[in-house]
Amino acid sequence: MLLYFVFVLGIGFALKRFMKTSKDFFQAGRALPAWICGLAFISANLGAQEVIGMGASGAKYGIATSHFYWIGAIPAMIFVGVFMMPFYYGSKARSVPEFLRLRFDEKTRGYNACSFAVMTVFSSGISMYAMARLIQTLHIFDSLFIRLNLPVGWVFHFAIFLSAIIVLGYIFLGGLTSAIYNEVLQFFLIVAGFLPLVWVGLKNVGGWSGLKATLPAAYTHSWRGMTNPHANPLGVEWFGLSMGLGFVLSFGYWCTDFLVIQTAMATDTEESARRVPLIAAIPKMFFPFLVILPGLIAIATPAITQHAMTQAPAVSASSNATADVGGSAEITKGLIPAKVNPVTGKVMTDEKGNPLFDYDLAIPNMLLHYFPTGILGLGLTALLASFMSGMAGNVTAFNTVWTYDLYQSYIHKNASDAHYLKVGRWTTVGGILLSIGAAYAATSFNNIMDTLQLVFSFVNAPLFATFLLGMFWKRTTGHGAFTGLVTGTVAAVLHHGLTLPTDAHPGIHGGWITVLHHYPSEMAQNFWTAIWAFSTNFVVTVIISLMTKPRPEPELVGLVYSLTPKPVEHNMQWYARPKVIALGLIVMLVALNLIFK
Amino acid sequence: MNLDLRIPMGLLFTLVGAIMSIYGFFTRGSAIYERSDGMNINLSWGLIMLVFGVIMYTLGRRSDKRPRAAQVEGTTRPLGHGHGGH
Numbered sequence: 001m002l003l004y005f006v007f008v009l010g011i012g013f014a015l016k017r018f019m020k021t022s023k024d025f026f027q028a029g030r031a032l033p034a035w036i037c038g039l040a041f042i043s044a045n046l047g048a049q050e051v052i053g054m055g056a057s058g059a060k061y062g063i064a065t066s067h068f069y070w071i072g073a074i075p076a077m078i079f080v081g082v083f084m085m086p087f088y089y090g091s092k093a094r095s096v097p098e099f100l101r102l103r104f105d106e107k108t109r110g111y112n113a114c115s116f117a118v119m120t121v122f123s124s125g126i127s128m129y130a131m132a133r134l135i136q137t138l139h140i141f142d143s144l145f146i147r148l149n150l151p152v153g154w155v156f157h158f159a160i161f162l163s164a165i166i167v168l169g170y171i172f173l174g175g176l177t178s179a180i181y182n183e184v185l186q187f188f189l190i191v192a193g194f195l196p197l198v199w200v201g202l203k204n205v206g207g208w209s210g211l212k213a214t215l216p217a218a219y220t221h222s223w224r225g226m227t228n229p230h231a232n233p234l235g236v237e238w239f240g241l242s243m244g245l246g247f248v249l250s251f252g253y254w255c256t257d258f259l260v261i262q263t264a265m266a267t268d269t270e271e272s273a274r275r276v277p278l279i280a281a282i283p284k285m286f287f288p289f290l291v292i293l294p295g296l297i298a299i300a301t302p303a304i305t306q307h308a309m310t311q312a313p314a315v316s317a318s319s320n321a322t323a324d325v326g327g328s329a330e331i332t333k334g335l336i337p338a339k340v341n342p343v344t345g346k347v348m349t350d351e352k353g354n355p356l357f358d359y360d361l362a363i364p365n366m367l368l369h370y371f372p373t374g375i376l377g378l379g380l381t382a383l384l385a386s387f388m389s390g391m392a393g394n395v396t397a398f399n400t401v402w403t404y405d406l407y408q409s410y411i412h413k414n415a416s417d418a419h420y421l422k423v424g425r426w427t428t429v430g431g432i433l434l435s436i437g438a439a440y441a442a443t444s445f446n447n448i449m450d451t452l453q454l455v456f457s458f459v460n461a462p463l464f465a466t467f468l469l470g471m472f473w474k475r476t477t478g479h480g481a482f483t484g485l486v487t488g489t490v491a492a493v494l495h496h497g498l499t500l501p502t503d504a505h506p507g508i509h510g511g512w513i514t515v516l517h518h519y520p521s522e523m524a525q526n527f528w529t530a531i532w533a534f535s536t537n538f539v540v541t542v543i544i545s546l547m548t549k550p551r552p553e554p555e556l557v558g559l560v561y562s563l564t565p566k567p568v569e570h571n572m573q574w575y576a577r578p579k580v581i582a583l584g585l586i587v588m589l590v591a592l593n594l595i596f597k
Numbered sequence: 598m599n600l601d602l603r604i605p606m607g608l609l610f611t612l613v614g615a616i617m618s619i620y621g622f623f624t625r626g627s628a629i630y631e632r633s634d635g636m637n638i639n640l641s642w643g644l645i646m647l648v649f650g651v652i653m654y655t656l657g658r659r660s661d662k663r664p665r666a667a668q669v670e671g672t673t674r675p676l677g678h679g680h681g682g683h
Contacts, residue, residue: 036602181602188606192649196642203636372630374620374639378613 032177034272036184038279040263042287043183044393046190051291051386052130055366056359058295061523062215063596065295066288071242072250074281074589078582080255080264081277083561087471089265089273091558096258097405103470103559105478106409111485113405115459116258117398121431122456124394125438131387132159132439138364138380160439163384167391168432171399172425179392180263186385187283193382194290200370201297214300241527248530252464259397271578278581285588291363298362301369391435398431399424458496461530462488462537469541474553474560480545488537495532501525607654610646617643 057065093099097116101109136156145152170178205211254260254277264276367379403424408415412423466485469476500511501522510525519525557563621640624630630637 184602185606185609188610192610192642192646196638200636200638372638374617374624375642378617378642 032180032266032268034267034275035279036180037263037267037272037276039187039283040180040183041260041276041280042284043187043190043389044260044263046187046386046389050390051190051383052134052360052363054288054291055295055298055363058292059299059362060295060359062296063288063292065292066596067241067245068250069284069288070589070593072245073254074285074585076250076254077277077281077284078585079251080261081274081281082578082582084255084467084471085264085274085277086270086564087559087561088261089267089270090564094265094404095400096256096261097401099559100466100470100481101405101409103556104476104481108466108478108482108485109405110410111482112463113401115456117401117406119456119459120259120394120398120401121434122438124391124398124431125435126442127387127391127394128160128163128435129439129442131163131384132156134364134383134387135159137361138368156443160436163388163391164432164436167388167395168428171392171395171428175424176262176266176396176400179396180266182392183263183389186389189378189385190382190389191290193379193385194294196375197366197370197379198289198293198297201294201301201366204370205297205300211296211300215296245527245530248461248464248534249527252460252530252534256463256467257460258401259393262393262397262400274578275581278578278585281585285585285592294366295359295362298366301366395428395431395435399427402427402431454496457526457529458489458492458533461492461533465534465537465541469538469545471559472561473545474556474562475545475550476541477545477548477550479548480541480543483544484537484541487540488533491536492529492533495529496525499525499528601657601660603653603657603660607650607652607657610650611654612650614643614645614647614650618647619643 054065054068057068088096088099091099091102093102095113097109097113100112133156136159145155145158170182174181202208202211205214264273267273267276364383367376367383371379403420407423407427408420412419462485465488466481469484470481494513496510497513498511498515499517499519500506500515501509501519501524506512506515509522519528553563617639621637621643624639625637
């Protein structure tokens, strides 16, 4: 583990001498090869929510979680690579908000830049907090602290500052290049740490067929019961799934979030930039096996200390099977412990009195259960690497957006390049300090993070409609885009306030205005919130655009699809053309969906 | 930019792989492998990582050497080749 930290900082130092201009620092000089950026593209997203969250959903919902990849992320990545990247890269915009200014106007950019900057700081804070909590829960450094005669309670602070200093160190020195290099390194580490986990775990439960025999059918078939929201673990029907998750949420994230787009924009040519998301899609396609499968294995694994639960839990995730053992003190499902209220020490329950499970511990517990000393160190390092990679991406994105879109545009215009480089460096420090603040805010107010994430989802949900209209309809105006974005967010807030997932208390989960509609699951509610926000934004943007004066066409060349010359692909080898790669990816995608249907 | 990522990455994986396989070699048949279903996962996975690390390092060194013979040190040149995913 120590070795890893040394290497991480070493890369920062090695790259320091190349950081001469702000372009080097913020955009990696636009000179990185496509495969590196491609891996960084998915690694930037492979943070805390991804590894822990996907494992948790795997345990909670089964293989249907792979929809996040197979109908969510991958089609979106193909779309951004084939259609949208030429505009991002070709417009010479240095960030996504800057593209919005070129296409629309200053207010749209300001709105997007501010909400994005706040969001990145809090996301990296959440990452930090989650990591520190995990280190504390797993007692990784406890023996070290006891040996040094320090109170064990300091482990939490130690973890936060350690991660902050490491991430700060390599970004401060090497900027985006260093962040990207480290993201790739972390990518390989994560694969190296989790692949043997799947290997050993699968062997233990008797391979894929053994897993199928142990778990109810809905867990191993991703499309079963999709015609009726009550017949599958996700609680969503196929329309809500493909529109909400597939179209609105995933496209919104992968096509507009600067966190991932920044890595593609760091490549040397437009062709490489287009290839980045496509290259990224290949490993991404197999990620479910790496992060979701451990979650599945976790619930299929017979816990050693337990004999009551060695039989497979019956049908539904939370209700039937666990109700029988509800009285016993230790309730687990496979390797997953019940959620315990930290204050009272009692098992937390939902509205019907069923215990809630702490699915977030699925992957960490898998590591502890299956790995002997030695490789356990590797596995834990991989886990920590995933947290840092998420943090780093957020911090560099924050840097760029703050320096270019807020500082350079509103605070200090026309300064020298060296000045902005300096600002960028110190923004890293500021961004990380703010993240630490956010991490501690999460410690003292349990709900603040949930609330904030909710607010971000409101802001983000309608975003994709703006980009879609902006890039493909030349009539779209700045006023239209801005009004659409704001009303889309309002629609998301209203929808959330008026609906409630079953089994939840009104409040943070929705229904805080009044409950008009019940969704079978929280996920269904999220998807439909996104659909409403997107549609409202779309309609409002079109109406306002038709009422306002469009910009003259010559100004929009390079920004709108119909006015931009199509990128030439003939000089490339046939297998290197984005469209060919995209087609191959789609074929593989359909095959995967059929195998696991 | 003239640092080929494959070199540090190869080094890291070679080192970690070596440590793990040596550790695995000396703990053969130890009780710790009951967790991993009787498999000596340290040895087998350590070797896989070692091989991966060496391949990465060699690839990185090779593409690093070739242009250096033709070019003077200090000129900018593209890093690696954009060939496919790994």
